[in-house]
Amino acid sequence: MVKVTYVAHDGTRTELEGDPGDSVMSLAIANGLDGIVGECGGSMMCATCHCYVDDDWQAATGARMDGEEDMLESAVCEVTGRSRLSCQITLSEALDGLVVHLPEEQV
Amino acid sequence: MTLIEGHKPIIPAGGVAVWDVDPYHTAILRDPLDYYAELRAQGDLAYIPRYSVLAVGRYEITRKVFSDHENFVSSRGVGLNDFKLEDPWRPPSIILEVDQPDHTRTRKVMSRALSPKVVKGFAELFHETADRLVDDLLERGTIEAVTDFAEAFPTTVFPKAVGMTDVNPRHLVDYGAMVFNAVGPDNALRREAMRHAGEIVPWINAACARDRLSGDGLGAMVYASAQDGTLTEAEAGMLVRSFLSAGVDTTVTGIGNALWCLSQNPGQWEALKADPTLIRPAFEEVLRYTSPVHTFGRTAGRDTEIAGFPVEEGSKVLCVLGAANMDPEKWGDPEVFRVDRKPVGHVAFGAGIHGCVGQNIARGELEAVLGALIRKVDRIEPTGDAVWRPNNAIRALDRLPITLIPN
Ligand code: HEM
Ligand code: FES
Numbered sequence: 001m002v003k004v005t006y007v008a009h010d011g012t013r014t015e016l017e018g019d020p021g022d023s024v025m026s027l028a029i030a031n032g033l034d035g036i037v038g039e040c041g042g043s044m045m046c047a048t049c050h051c052y053v054d055d056d057w058q059a060a061t062g063a064r065m066d067g068e069e070d071m072l073e074s075a076v077c078e079v080t081g082r083s084r085l086s087c088q089i090t091l092s093e094a095l096d097g098l099v100v101h102l103p104e105e106q107v
Numbered sequence: 108m109t110l111i112e113g114h115k116p117i118i119p120a121g122g123v124a125v126w127d128v129d130p131y132h133t134a135i136l137r138d139p140l141d142y143y144a145e146l147r148a149q150g151d152l153a154y155i156p157r158y159s160v161l162a163v164g165r166y167e168i169t170r171k172v173f174s175d176h177e178n179f180v181s182s183r184g185v186g187l188n189d190f191k192l193e194d195p196w197r198p199p200s201i202i203l204e205v206d207q208p209d210h211t212r213t214r215k216v217m218s219r220a221l222s223p224k225v226v227k228g229f230a231e232l233f234h235e236t237a238d239r240l241v242d243d244l245l246e247r248g249t250i251e252a253v254t255d256f257a258e259a260f261p262t263t264v265f266p267k268a269v270g271m272t273d274v275n276p277r278h279l280v281d282y283g284a285m286v287f288n289a290v291g292p293d294n295a296l297r298r299e300a301m302r303h304a305g306e307i308v309p310w311i312n313a314a315c316a317r318d319r320l321s322g323d324g325l326g327a328m329v330y331a332s333a334q335d336g337t338l339t340e341a342e343a344g345m346l347v348r349s350f351l352s353a354g355v356d357t358t359v360t361g362i363g364n365a366l367w368c369l370s371q372n373p374g375q376w377e378a379l380k381a382d383p384t385l386i387r388p389a390f391e392e393v394l395r396y397t398s399p400v401h402t403f404g405r406t407a408g409r410d411t412e413i414a415g416f417p418v419e420e421g422s423k424v425l426c427v428l429g430a431a432n433m434d435p436e437k438w439g440d441p442e443v444f445r446v447d448r449k450p451v452g453h454v455a456f457g458a459g460i461h462g463c464v465g466q467n468i469a470r471g472e473l474e475a476v477l478g479a480l481i482r483k484v485d486r487i488e489p490t491g492d493a494v495w496r497p498n499n500a501i502r503a504l505d506r507l508p509i510t511l512i513p514n
Contacts, residue, residue, distance in 0.1 A: 029452065038451065041451070041452060041454075041462060042459070042462070043457070043460070043461075043463070043464075043466075045218060045221075045467060046466075046467070066211055067211070067214065067218060070215065070218065070222065071222060074223040
């Protein structure tokens, strides 16, 4: 089990437990979490799964994937150095405890 | 070795359900729901002796196999022919029919060209065209919605979006039919579609040349990547060909199927009219409910397994997206068409690294079409039986007689 905490724009924290191999997006969708849309189902075509990785987890989540940068340009909220497409962050034991922050809007 | 449908015959592992069916029989292609249900009932994996292929149709396993590009490759073709053993009918697509790392490079160019941001730029074109078309059709009242609406819209807007300078709508639609029938077996459908190849293929290839495209469309964006060295000029032309292969017939089908769903379910049409925020979810439900691309395949690139059953290298696996989108395990009441279902996770656009790169265009077109309809149309009434047009990969209508009644 890998624990992920999603912090909504208004500060609400939701803790979910996923399996290694799930993505931060798919875990949120599977649990009906508001704040991540994931319209393209993780094919990196929509940017509606935008999140900001907590400072403490930057190193563990690593660099953006090939092509992620381009698609982030279509995100509706501000893209910062912490921005990731949550469908491109794959859970592993090393990410147990991960904290991500969600933007105000996805579409 | 004697090939079956251009691929290596296999012996299924012990315990795999053997099911004697022809998934490409026209009766099944016209009305696939029972076939979908029976396929799922076979278990996680079935073997179909007629074509010596494996098939999956339950939601979880279909999604898993279809997106598992490590074990199940696309470079050997997404149809029955194994490109490693037999030459394909046309040079393979350099995005659909390739694996990583080649795929990553071309995919990046295409996803940049078809990003939500770029597609928003076409919104005005899509909306104006949809408004005008619906106005015209309302004047006529009773229409044959496949030709008059479903084909008319994409063949008007999509060539403009690509930047094509001369357009032959018939060729565009027929080329799509050819590409999609070609992923099936060597049956009458495929042969009939291929009969037109001599005329259409040269026209398509010529239409992809740089000097036949305007400077401001999707085609030009792809050719710009040839300028900066990401692609060769020839590769850019091949990617423009991918727009034409995959971007017309699919959205024609999407629009036709949407009109079918809404004309068959007046209550859902009312619900949509009452709440325009359901336009996008309604299209997702049309996709789930009708799976415009009903089946694509993969090839086991190495000895591997599906649901615990050993699968030998070279096995062709039919991934029946239509069956997965109708799996009650996943959807509860899949046979009910509900515009507010929000069927996140449907596989109508595929999944994983090959997941439809044109989905933003498709959504943009449907948003415009459905938007125009709910603003201008009171009722969509069937005036005759809907007739389906069998195709080896696409579930599309042949004829849809309806009457549009204005507000
Ligand atoms: C309702 C409309 C559409 C449906 C149902 C649809 C369906 C699909 C599916 C199922 C795949 C996955 C193929 C695979 O994994 O083997 C796919 C891929 C693809 N689609 Fe679409 N599509 C649609 C519209 C479009 C449009 C409008 C375009 C072009 C603008 C397009 C271009 C492509 C391309 C180039 C690929 C290959 C992507 C890759 O291999 O990385 N599609 N589509
Ligand atoms: S879910 Fe679409 S880009 Fe992540």
